[in-house]
Amino acid sequence: MSELERGNPSTPSRARAQHPVGRTVRTLLRSRTACVGLGLVVLHLAVAALAPLLTSASPTANAPDEALLGPSGEHWLGTDALGRDVLTRVVYGGQYALTVSFAATTCAVALGTVLGCATALKGGRLDGALMRVLDAVLAIPPILALLVVVTVLGAGPAVIVLAVTLVYTPQVVRVVRAAALGVVPLDYVTAARARGERTLPILLREVLPNIVHVVAVEFAMRASWVVLLISSLSFLGFGADPPTPDWGLMISENRTAMVVLPWATLAPIIALATLVVGLNLSADGLSRLWNVDRTEEAS
Amino acid sequence: MLLYTCRRLASAVLTVLLSAVLVFAAVQLLPGDVATQVLGQDATPEAVAALRDQMDLNRPAVVRFLEWIAGAARGDFGLSPVSGEPVADTLWPHLRNTMLIAVSTVAVAVTASVVLGVVAGLYRDRWPDTIISTLTLIGMSVPEFVMATLLVLLLSITVPVLPAVVLDEATAPVADLLPAVVLPTIALSVVMTAYIVRMTRTSVIDVMAGEFVTTARLKGISTPRVVVRHALPSALLPTLNVIAMNVAWLVGGVAVVENVFNYPGIGQLMLESVHNRDLPVLQAIAVISALVYVLCNLAADLGAMALNPRLRTGGGSRR
Amino acid sequence: MNTESNDNTGSTDPLVRVENLSVAYTSEGHDVPVVRGVSFEVETGRTLAVVGESGSGKSTVAATLLAHLRHGSRITSGRVELAGQDLFGLDRAGVRRLRAHDVALVGQNAGHSLTPSMRVGAQIEESLLPQRLPRRERRAQVLTLAEKVGLPDPERLLRRHPHQLSGGQQQRVAIAMALAARPRVLVLDEPTTALDVVTQARILDLVAGLSRELGLTSILVSHDLGVVSRMADEVLVMRDGAVVEQGRAQQVLTAPEHPYTRLLLASVPRLEDRGLAEVDQDGTRTVRPRTPVPEDAPDAVSLRDVTVDHGSTRAVDGVTLRLRRGEVLALVGESGSGKSTLAWSLAGLHAPSGGHMLLHGGTEGDLAATARRRPLDVRRRVQLVFQNADTSLNPRRIVREAVRRPLRFFGGRSRRDADRDARTLLSDVALDPDLSGRLPGQLSGGQRQRVGIARALAGDPQVVVADEVTTALDVSVQASVLALLERLREERDLAFVFISHDLAVVRGIADRVAVLRHGRVVEEGPVEAVFSGPNHPYTRSLIDAVLDPSDPSDTGGHGPARSQRPPDPPSDTGDDPVWHDLGGGHRIRRWETGPETARDT
Secondary structure, eight states: OHHHHHOOOSSSOOSOOOOHHHHHHHHHHTOHHHHHHHHHHHHHHHHHHTHHHHOOSOSSOOOGGGTTOOSOSSSTTOBOTTOOBHHHHHHHHHHHHHHHHHHHHHHHHHHHHHHHHHHHHHOHHHHHHHHHHHHHHHTSOHHHHHHHHHHHHOSOHHHHHHHHHHHHHHHHHHHHHHHHHHHTTSHHHHHHHHTTOOHHHIIIIIIHHHHHHHHHHHHHHHHHHHHHHHHHHHHTTSSSOTTSOOHHHHHHHHGGGTTTOHHHHHHHHHHHHHHHHHHHHHHHHHHHHHHHHHHHHHO | OHHHHHHHHHHHHHHHHHHHHHHHHHHHHSSSOHHHHHHOTTOOHHHHHHHHHHTTTTSOHHHHHHHHHHHHHTTOOOBOTTTOSBHHHHHHHHHHHHHHHHHHHHHHHHHHHHHHHHHHHHTTTSHHHHHHHHHHHHHHHSOHHHHHHHHHIIIIIISOOSOSSOOOOTTSOHHHHHHHHHHHHHHHHHHHHHHHHHHHHHHHHHHHTSHHHHHHHHTTOOHHHIIIIIIHHHHHHHHHHHHHHHHHHHHHHHHHHHHHHTOOSHHHHHHHHHHHTOHHHHHHHHHHHHHHHHHHHHHHHHHHHHHOHHHHTSOOOOO | OOOSOOOOTTOOOOSEEEEEEEEEEEETTEEEEEEEEEEEEEOTTOEEEEEOOTTSSHHHHHHHTTTOOOTTEEEEEEEEEETTEEGGGOOHHHHHHIIIIIEEEEOSOHHHHSOTTSOHHHHHHHHHGGGOOOHHHHHHHHHHHHHHTTOSSHHHHTTSOGGGSOHHHHHHHHHHHHHHTOOSEEEEESTTTTSOHHHHHHHHHHHHHHHHHHTOEEEEEESOHHHHHHHOSEEEEEETTEEEEEEEHHHHHHSOOSHHHHHHHHHSOOTTOSEEEEEOTTOOEEEEEOOOOOTTOOEEEEEEEEEEEETTEEEEEEEEEEEETTOEEEEEOOTTSSHHHHHHHHTTSSOOSEEEEEEOSSSOEETTSOGGGSOHHHHTTEEEEOSOHHHHSOTTSOHHHHHHHHHHHHHOOOHHHHHHHHHHHHHHTTOOGGGGGSOGGGSOHHHHHHHHHHHHHTTOOSEEEEESTTTTSOHHHHHHHHHHHHHHHHHHTOEEEEEESOHHHHHHHOSEEEEEETTEEEEEEEHHHHHHSOOOHHHHHHHHHOOOTTOTTTOSSSOOOOOOOOOOOOSOOSSOSSEEEOSTTOEEEOOOOSSOOOOOO
């Protein structure tokens, strides 16, 4: 057999199949964009989780005699109108947005992935009907849908998670469905169908592993949108309730005093922007990394 | 082609109807009674009963929906239980004001983003691209209310050239509103441009790497000709749909930005209605937003068809 | 290595001269060489063919003649000259002039290389722009060119967009575009690979005729030695970026010196082989005569009046066939003939809309049902092997898992047993079982195709449907995969439905042949009978289109095409209104006599 001896694998690395996790980590390290982005996100998560250890001050206790102070050794970024330390509130401020966003994004991406894969695989009338309904949901602006749900059900975190899931699932379905439609006609899926495998095993074994990268990028992308949406909601007064330290809320509270106390507004803006930049960079880096991989396969 | 257009039109109508059903269902069928929702938990049972009568809540939801949609088709969205006036009367002036912002935003954003996106794509990984991509990233990462707040700080407070807050009524003449349109438009354009630039850039890069562009280059024709005649028609097609999708976002963004400037548009009306629990107004706004979204998508699809010979001459499938 | 230039006595200076050319691309900071020290010369009016298998660097070499390198590649040594001018020393304007006036390219897939948003006429016209003709003259030129490349109804066709043309027409447009520049050198990069065999023959005739007429110097890149022998004066054989042999076409193709060239040539299936050729590593070729299928072999599958519809179009139209145990039935036809649709229906992926399709033998069952409706024991007896080894394996699953899955699915074996059996199956298809931990991306195309075959065998089938399984493979790998299929047939008494467009391959592996056209069988019979004729005109055109690298009528450059005369219908045999029955199972569908309607190429 001539080609047995020649046996030239198309990839340069001759190593045996490495463990998927190890391979993923090594791939990630190749992209500076992805590293910086994920680093920023991890930093935000860490700060939010370790907030009580980072600062001893209370984010909510009023101190009227210390109101509206400029930056000083004691209050690095000054205090707000109620005398609360701005830095402390910024450090705590990620907790609400991160928790709600993470929960909502996870729900939307999970539901969207399942629906997207299923509808791509099943096709036919089910696909047509589902896409029609999702189109109808997409036609309603997210913030409006959110406001309607919040008006009717109240503004608790659980309601917001539910509402965001409802609003963003259709978009995830679109993306995942498109990716899955690229995989479904491939011969290895056809082979599984010819074996007469059921839909669920085909999804889990054949389709999903080949679109995880799309789902991962979508997660990062979607998370950035959700963070923005939830901050907007807080800014408008429909998200976090007033004493809660939350960036969107802080910007809304302090922006009228922006000329006097720029840091009280700028600090949460910077915090929010760096988080979203982090998420966007992660999405960018990841998609570019995996794209590079795909072009390598092709050449 | 005619068949395709008809199918596409039918599907657009169906989508709007479905959205209307969804909105109606969300408002009417969610747990809790609409009348109670409107009046609040501490309303007297008599007041609730009276409002139920006024809103026809005792009749089946299907009948009410059909009546409502029939009215909506004629521009009649019923009475607002809060003000007691026809919803349409408050809606139209606000809608007009928002259209001012929306149209100028789309005009600015589309022009800017296509130019920047094409430049970034053509100069991939060189300095023009780096600058544009960095700005894009920032534009995407700063929420529109922050952008609006910063613009106020810059152009109304530090250098007071434009009004920070609009004091006009919704029914004020357009000329009075024009200065107030500038800042919201800039705030929204920056964010919208950021998204479209990214898509345009990606699309241009994809097409420029394509086989037919290489072939055109190897024919020895000039680079501008390669770009304009061969690459751009294919590269800008996907951008059309991105623009249409962004209009949906725009309606939401307008709500937030109008709030920052106290601009009397749909967004402000929307927030007011949420505060007042004026559900019929919200329904009307939702249906109109859906209509705008669907119309934009329809225009994008038909535009794509006009530009894409594969669709125009048949043999292609929908997206 | 035989890289010294040819001794071309009594000739002028070569028009094209490539000297010690090396090209590398950079991947993660390392230089990966693609072309190593290639030298050759081509004189005016001659055709040089650059031959090699995938990854040999042949296309890279060809592209350097247009001063083009793929993104990320660079020249590490050597030079490329046209009429004494170093092409990589040119400035941008110089490069444009070179491409606009001196060298033109015809690429592999005109479907991809024509701009979809421009009318084809405009694209041809664009190539004329550098000549600064007045508009009217330019238009007239475009029309002349279109006529020259044989586009039917040029006035109308030139106003169309590329997607409205057939593959052959698109390639004709690409040729017209290249000729419009009035180049001195024509670079043809696999110009016919994406085309059907009959179209390929016509395009090759066209190119040969035009180069002779216009006195063009051509560089032809091809993996197909048949094409090369038809077209080339000189041949350059490449492997892994280096030249292994070069010389006059006649000499290289009939008396190759390098073992690799011999191996390549020996691996090409020939029409006159009466069985499968076995090729040794040093290129010796032994044709093993076929052992005939016993007369009393039981049926494995029978089809009666099977029709398959794709929406409103009828892809398969009333096919009646039978397949016996241990027999290879070849389904032959061009793209769109319905052969793949029929295969997919057999495999249970697309239910036929009419007729009967039955499985016989050890397990009996109705094959008209789709896979999920078939009982497990019927389903496992018919297995499919795919054309494209790149997409037939899940890139995220290692080889062992790919083979283990059907073992567990059909056999309900424990994971341990399945692992053991998977290793056995892999060695059965002549793969090193130690490769079982690799991902498909780490295997070569041939290795992947073997995994695909092992996966099909895991169901313990009676019938294997092989859909163009060797089409995407290099010729040397193709020979070994064919040998494998033949061995499996003997060892396991398998029945094969072997789908192919290549009659030379079919000749070697098949016992019986069925030729499909527009969803109908136009000819069916034992392989010997079909290849000795008489034939249906369509079968004849397919047979004539096969290019044999060592066929004396083809060597010597631009030889004339073989006779395209449609065969006369056989003298009346029987009174069947549809079929001519020639006996021995050989039957030909009756056809309208008179001029064959011109095929749309």
